[in-house]
Amino acid sequence: MPDEKKTKKEEIPRSVDPASLEVLAECTDLQPIGTSWDRLKKQHPQCGFGLKGLCCRHCSMGPCRVDASKEKLKYGVCGVDSDTVAARHFVRMIAAGAAAHSDHGRGVAETFLAAAKGEAKDYKIKDQQKLYGLAMDFGVEIGDRAVEDIAIEVGEKSLGIFGEQHGPIPFLKRAPLKRQALWKEHNMEPRGVDREIVECMHRTHMGVDQDPENLMMQGNRAALADGWGGSMLATELQDIMFGTPQPILGECNLGVLKDDEVNVVIHGHEPTLSEMVMVVCQSPEMIAKAKAVGAKGINLGGLCCSANEILMRHGVANIGNFLQQELALATGAVDVMTVDVQCIMSSLAQIASCFHTKFITTNYRAKIKGAQHIQFEEHDAENIARQIVQMGIDNYKNRGVTKIPKAKCNMIAGFSHETINYLLGGVYRSSYKPLNENIINGRIRGIAGVVGCNNPKVTHDKDHIALVKELIANNVIVLQTGCSALACAKEGLMLPEAASQFAGPGLAEVCETVGIPPVLHMGSCVDNSRILMAASAVVKEGGLGDDICDLPAVGAAPEWMSEKAISIGQYFVASGVYTLLGTTFPTLGAEGFTDFLFNKHEKLTGGMWGFEPDPMVMARKMIEAMDGKRRALGLDKGKERVLFDMAMRRELDAG
Ligand code: CUV
Numbered sequence: 001m002p003d004e005k006k007t008k009k010e011e012i013p014r015s016v017d018p019a020s021l022e023v024l025a026e027c028t029d030l031q032p033i034g035t036s037w038d039r040l041k042k043q044h045p046q047c048g049f050g051l052k053g054l055c056c057r058h059c060s061m062g063p064c065r066v067d068a069s070k071e072k073l074k075y076g077v078c079g080v081d082s083d084t085v086a087a088r089h090f091v092r093m094i095a096a097g098a099a100a101h102s103d104h105g106r107g108v109a110e111t112f113l114a115a116a117k118g119e120a121k122d123y124k125i126k127d128q129q130k131l132y133g134l135a136m137d138f139g140v141e142i143g144d145r146a147v148e149d150i151a152i153e154v155g156e157k158s159l160g161i162f163g164e165q166h167g168p169i170p171f172l173k174r175a176p177l178k179r180q181a182l183w184k185e186h187n188m189e190p191r192g193v194d195r196e197i198v199e200c201m202h203r204t205h206m207g208v209d210q211d212p213e214n215l216m217m218q219g220n221r222a223a224l225a226d227g228w229g230g231s232m233l234a235t236e237l238q239d240i241m242f243g244t245p246q247p248i249l250g251e252c253n254l255g256v257l258k259d260d261e262v263n264v265v266i267h268g269h270e271p272t273l274s275e276m277v278m279v280v281c282q283s284p285e286m287i288a289k290a291k292a293v294g295a296k297g298i299n300l301g302g303l304c305c306s307a308n309e310i311l312m313r314h315g316v317a318n319i320g321n322f323l324q325q326e327l328a329l330a331t332g333a334v335d336v337m338t339v340d341v342q343c344i345m346s347s348l349a350q351i352a353s354c355f356h357t358k359f360i361t362t363n364y365r366a367k368i369k370g371a372q373h374i375q376f377e378e379h380d381a382e383n384i385a386r387q388i389v390q391m392g393i394d395n396y397k398n399r400g401v402t403k404i405p406k407a408k409c410n411m412i413a414g415f416s417h418e419t420i421n422y423l424l425g426g427v428y429r430s431s432y433k434p435l436n437e438n439i440i441n442g443r444i445r446g447i448a449g450v451v452g453c454n455n456p457k458v459t460h461d462k463d464h465i466a467l468v469k470e471l472i473a474n475n476v477i478v479l480q481t482g483c484s485a486l487a488c489a490k491e492g493l494m495l496p497e498a499a500s501q502f503a504g505p506g507l508a509e510v511c512e513t514v515g516i517p518p519v520l521h522m523g524s525c526v527d528n529s530r531i532l533m534a535a536s537a538v539v540k541e542g543g544l545g546d547d548i549c550d551l552p553a554v555g556a557a558p559e560w561m562s563e564k565a566i567s568i569g570q571y572f573v574a575s576g577v578y579t580l581l582g583t584t585f586p587t588l589g590a591e592g593f594t595d596f597l598f599n600k601h602e603k604l605t606g607g608m609w610g611f612e613p614d615p616m617v618m619a620r621k622m623i624e625a626m627d628g629k630r631r632a633l634g635l636d637k638g639k640e641r642v643l644f645d646m647a648m649r650r651e652l653d654a655g
């Protein structure tokens with residue numbers, strides 16, 4: 001536990017975001033619950049065994065602390081060693097993360113099916129093209145059938161995939177052929193995610209699978225069933241119902257809250273309710289009601305991924321990322337906040353009660369003591385949304401003093417993988433060819449996926465921003481989702497002008513030609529499946545090898561905290577991508593198992609994990625890995641050398 005004592009002494013800044021710091025400086029009246037930063041401080045020192053993945057509570061002979069370096073603690077009561085303890089825990093993290101994404105995906109599939117059957121009249125099929133694409137993936141006949149009939153069959157097939165007993169799940173076919181063959185060869189092709197998660201839980205039960213590498217075979221399958229299954233289904237069906245995102249202007253940060261309007265805030269992960277809340281907030285009828293109570297209008301904003309979903313599709317303002325949820329309430333300006341599932345701090349109910357804010361849970365899976373529960377029903381969606389917005393309007397008059405920070409930033413969001421295809425290739429020849437060519441000629445050095453949460457253990461947003469800035473300065477194009485995307489958006493990295501300001505000359509040139517920012521917002525956490533699709537499209541375009549693991553592409557989650565980040569990371573690793581975590585890594589006390597994840601795993605899938613708490617060193621490691629892939633592809637010679645010639649660099653800098 002010595003490391004923890006050290007962290008206790010060094011007080012790090014809580015955030016680099018001026019808006020968050022402003023609220024933090026003011027909100028001293030949230031006692032006794034305080035903010036996550038206050039509570040983290042009170043938790044110190046945290047358990048060193050838990051921190052390193054060396055604690056097991058899987059049976060009542062324990063809890064056991066198992067540490068290979070301590071003679072007395074070499075084995076748990078049942079005889080397991082530290083590698084098995086850490087591996088079991090890691091696999092359970094994957095299972096929980098995969099479950100979160102996939103249960104969300106299942107909810108979407110249910111709504112989709114209800115909409116197709118006409119039982120959820122407020123939802124429509126917005127993207128028919130994508131519906132047909134999915135129908136073809138599932139072998140559903142299109143012919144001259146009615147859209148509804150096709151949608152019903154697609155909806156039923158989609159729901160069936162979650163419980164698919166035999167596998168492999170259909171979307172694996174979207175991966176490069178070589179990747180599919182590798183999965184097959186290693187018996188890694190997942191069946192439905194439900195089955196894979198159950199098997200994770202079974203194998204990690206006391207006295208079942210006690211071989212760390214064998215455990216990870218199951219971890220890989222469950223993660224793949226998430227990324228290429230549950231999450232991808234969520235993204236696809238959401239796009240069909242709500243529209244496939246296209247580049248759109250949005251605003252972000254706490255400064256989007258308004259003093260003179262009713263502030264309605266949605267938080268969580270699902271777009272089904274937030275889409276309806278958006279429709280209601282824009283209705284003239286409700287706006288008139290808001291004006292009748294003295295407000296200038298209704299201001300809808302979001303937090304975390306529910307917000308990313310409506311930002312991507314409609315440009316709805318995003319108030320902030322994970323660590324800003326408490327701060328949004330602490331402004332005193334939120335009239336009503338709804339939450340659905342995932343990443344919702346338990347403290348919100350208490351913090352809301354310090355103000356006039358109505359705090360509402362909406363999903364039967366996620367109730368919070370002290371919150372009011374309004375169950376969201378898909379067949380009555382708009383009415384329920386109206387009820388919620390009305391509560392905000394009625395509550396406007398009860399507002400006390402508000403402290404809304406000024407800071408906010410414009411951003412461009414909405415980069416689905418289809419959009420990137422279209423932007424690069426143009427209307428008539430949409431393709432990834434220009435991206436591939438620019439990677440081959442070295443203007444773009446590689447592709448980084450930078451994703452994941454915030455964590456109060458590290459300065460809020462700092463590592464996301466530092467890492468991404470360093471990557472783009474080195475001509476790496478960055479694809480983002482989740483809270484990481486928001487961190488960089490607040491810093492102005494998602495504006496086209498960020499290319500000339502922050503990107504290296506090669507990347508800047510490409511971005512300026514196409515008119516895109518160097519950092520592309522691809523959506524919510526389930527939309528990491530879009531990154532899998534983009535990577536597969538780049539491979540299929542040709543010239544950069546024939547598998548995802550051949551690409552100069554690396555993943556990272558510098559400020560992660562959620563088990564979902566582990567599932568996402570694992571499906572990237574299983575898909576052939578080197579993926580790094582910052583902050584901490586949950587197996588570090590188990591040397592053998594960690595070595596498997598950080599090294600040997602590459603032999604299995606072409607992808608492996610890494611851990612690096614310093615964002616600048618992380619950037620170095622990522623760039624070195626990309627350069628290694630470039631060398632293997634023979635791209636380290638020729639044009640690239642010319643392009644990075646110093647004289648030319650100066651010329652580009654001057655121009
Ligand atoms: Ni999943 S990225 S905290 S909300 S999982 Fe939640 Fe999106 Fe992390 Fe952010």
Ligand code: SF4
Nearest residue numbers: 056059062064076078
């Ligand atoms: Fe201890 Fe083994 Fe039980 Fe875990 S499963 S608590 S290591 S006895």
